[in-house]
Amino acid sequence: MLGIVGTVPDLQFPLTHGSVRLVDGCLQIKDRDLPVNRGTPALLAAAVKASEWLDSPQIHAFLVGDIGKGDGSRELYQFLTQHLSEFHFEVLTFHYLQPDVDWHNRVLFAIETMEPRPILIADAGFMYAAKMSGQAPCYDFFTPDVGELAFLADESAPHPFYTRGFILHEDNKVPDLIQRAYRYGNAAKYLLVKGQPDYIATEKQIAATVDHPCYDAMEAIGGTGDTLTGLLTVLCGAGFKPVEAAVLAAMTNRWTGHYADHNPATQIGDLIDKIPQALTAVLAQSFPNRSPPKS
C-alpha cells in the first residue's frame, strides 16, 4: 500500500482514512466524495490515476478538514502517532498539514516503529516542519519548488515567508541553493526541485534534470506541484529507483500539460485526466525495449 497524509479545505470533513478511488473525476474515500482541486485531493487524484494505470499498490489516504487553523492537522497528527505502527506502506507521503515541529517529531518517532520503514516523501507544510525540526535527512524525498528551495537553503528561515532576500533573489542559481540546503542539513536524501528545468539532486550531485517539454504556464496552474508529488509516490511504490522515479514523474507531469493543451487558466483536473496518456508516452520513451518494473 501507498500512504498519503494531508488535509482538505472543508471544516466539516472528519478525520477519515481508507482506500481512495477516483470515480467520474471525484475522489471517494469511505462513503465520502471529495472534489478534486489543488492541494492533497489533487495529489491523491494524480496518484490514483497513475496507480490504476501502472497496476501498482493501492492508495490509502489519511485526511482531515483544515482551513489553516490547524485543529484538523493536530487531530490527524495525534491519530498518526497512535496508529501508524499498525500499517504497512511501501511509500508514505506527507502533504498539506499545518507545520508544527513538535507534532512532526512525534510523527517521525512513530514512523520509526513501522516495519519495514517506508520510503518517506515530504511536500508542502509537512516539508516545512521537517526542515525546521532539523530532521530533513530522515526523509527520502523533498519536493520543493524554487521558492521553497530558497527556504530550505536559508538556514535561519522558519517558513518561506521569512526567506532572506539575498537567498530568494532571482540571480541565485538552483544548484547553488541545492548545495546550500545540503550544507546546512536542510534537505532530504533526494530533492526533486520543480522548476525550469526540474532538478533531481542528492547531497553529492545533480543526478538529473528534466526540461522537456517546457511550458512556463504550468507554474501558474495550482496543483501541478501536487500532481508531481502524487506521481513520484506511485512511481517509487512501483519499484523504480529514486532518481529514475523522480525523472519519470517530472517528465510525466510535463507531458500532462502538453496533452491538456493548457494555458495559465487551466485547472488541475484537466491535467490529471491526461496522466495515463502522459505515462504511456514517457514509459514508452524511457523503456523502448522492456516493460517497466512492476511492484
Next chain:
Amino acid sequence: MLKFFRKEKPDRPIKDKKPSADRGILVFENTSEVIQAENILKRSGWRVRVMGPPPEIQSGCDLVIEFPLIEELNILRELRHAHISPLAVVPVTAPLLAPVDLFHTKDFGDYLMVRAANMKITVAKNSLKIVNISGGGCPDVPFLAQEMVGKTLAEAPRPRDLGHTLCGYALDLAYEELCRKC
C-alpha cells in the same frame, strides 16, 4: 498555532536589522488575530509592522506586530475596544525576522502572475479574473484558492480576511502587488 520559533536551532542567526530601543512587539495567539490587529491599527494610522518574533518568545504564533513603545497604552486601548487582546507586550531587544519583500512577476501575454515568497496568484489581464493560485504549503492555501479563483480582484475576498497562516499572509502580499500592477 505554528511553533517554529521555540524549537531546534535556537542559535541560528537572524535578520541583520538592528533592534530599536523604542519599539515593542505585540504577541498574539494566532495569525488571524495578528491580521485583525494590523488592520485596525493601520486603519487608525499607527506606524506598525508585521514581523517575525524573536526566538526567545515562547508563546503565540509566528507573526508579531512591531509598534512604537511610547504608544503602548493608546494602542492597547484601541485593540481592547475591538475586543482583541495580545498575549504579551514585549520591548524589542533583538533583531526581528522580516517578512519577504521581493516580488517576482511573470507576464504570460493574456495572463499576469505575481509570486511573493512561496505563493503565486495569476489573473486574466482583460477581465482581472483570478484564474489560478499556486504554491504554498499551509492548509489554508487550498481553501483560499477555492474561495478566490473564478472571481475578479475586486470581487474576491482578501487573503488577509480568510487566511490563518504565513502562507495566507504571503498570498495577501502577492494579491496586493497584483492589484498595484493591474
